[in-house]
Amino acid sequence: MALYSSIRPVFLSSQPPVYDFLAPSLFKISRVACSARHISTTPRRFAQSNSKDAASSPPSEAPRTPKSGAEAALKPSAPSKALTQAQRDFLSSALRVNQAGELAATLIYKAQTPVVVASHPHLRPLMKHMYDQEDGHFITFNSLLARHRVRPTAMYPLWTFAASALGWGTAIMGREAAMACTEAVETEIGTHYNEQVGVLLEMVAKMEESGEEVGEELKSLVETIRRIRDEELEHLDHAVENDAQKAVPHELLTGVIRAGCRGAIWVSERV
Ligand SMILES: [Fe+2]
Ligand SMILES: [Fe+2]
Incomplete structure (x- = not known):
């Protein structure tokens, strides 16, 4: 379980991934399927388009602008292209x-x-x-x-x-x-x-x-x-x-x- 704990922050973060390596295939997932999961991999732009979900998000998840440190390091700074x-x-x-x-x-x-x-x-x-x-x-x-x-x-x-x-x-x-x-x-x-x-x-x-x-x-x-x-x-x-x-x-x-x-x-x- 110690191993699981050590990887959990990376793979099971409550925040959506900045770049999900299989993200293009995830765009096809229905809104129902996404909202039913506790661990969401919903791309940010998709989540923001769902105004009902956005309104019900807890305050701690509301800020979307990276601040500093590690969070800022994850901010996209180079063009990203979908995987083939x-x-x-x-x-x-x-x-x-x-x-x-x-x-x-x-x-x-x-x-x-x-x-x-x-x-x-x-x-x-x-x-x-x-x-x-x-x-x-x-x-x-x-x-x-x-x-x-x-x-x-x-x-x-x-x-x-x-x-x-x-x-x-x-x-x-x-x-x-x-x-x-x-x-x-x-x-x-x-x-x-x-x-x-x-x-x-x-x-x-x-x-x-x-x-x-x-x-x-x-x-x-x-x-x-x-x-x-x-x-x-x-x-x-x-x-x-x-x-x-x-x-x-x-x-x-x-x-x-x-x-x-x-x-x-x-x-x-x-x-
Ligand atoms: Fe082995
Ligand atoms: Fe093994």
Whole structure:
């Protein structure tokens, strides 16, 4: 929950975002849908056009002119251009696949932990640490999906079953197999996040080159994915330190799991 608290001011602010990286798609949302939500992503110009809502806004939200400091820093000072359809599609599919991956990660650890800890109690703090981080990642992407109205993958029920089965199956094979599962999953997920960061940085660089303002949310998303990537790679290190590579048969087990991860990523990006 500490992780959730730390990102909450950025992603769940009661103020509308200055630049929402999926903002163009949000303009299509109906007034009813916007007014029914507690966390509004209504663009400012849309909100101001709704005189009834404006009249009922609490006094603390009434001032619209940035004052100073951080608030002033968010004031647009460069032209902003809508993202291309390809960029918006990339961001939607990135959030969708990331949420699916974090769902799977939490379920793998949830299934593994009771079995692994029963025979190796000293691993309880490590399993809890990794689970807690995965849970934080899952909360992060759940929030981002809700905020940007990105639908979860249609494969959600299948991934739920598959991840639980993978976690339980590797745990009953033994501690080494459970760690080999983490090694395989984190190798693929770390690579996946790294590639996403690369694409996002390229997007940011192009915007800066053309003199466009890069929205705070896009910058924040890059930092969030970077941090999560680093935590996934930390899990990979923990797995190797705890004899993942002594699993039998290590190559076959990690090869099958890695192929499964790549397949799941490919499908979740599209479906
Ligand atoms: Fe994760
Ligand atoms: Fe992880």
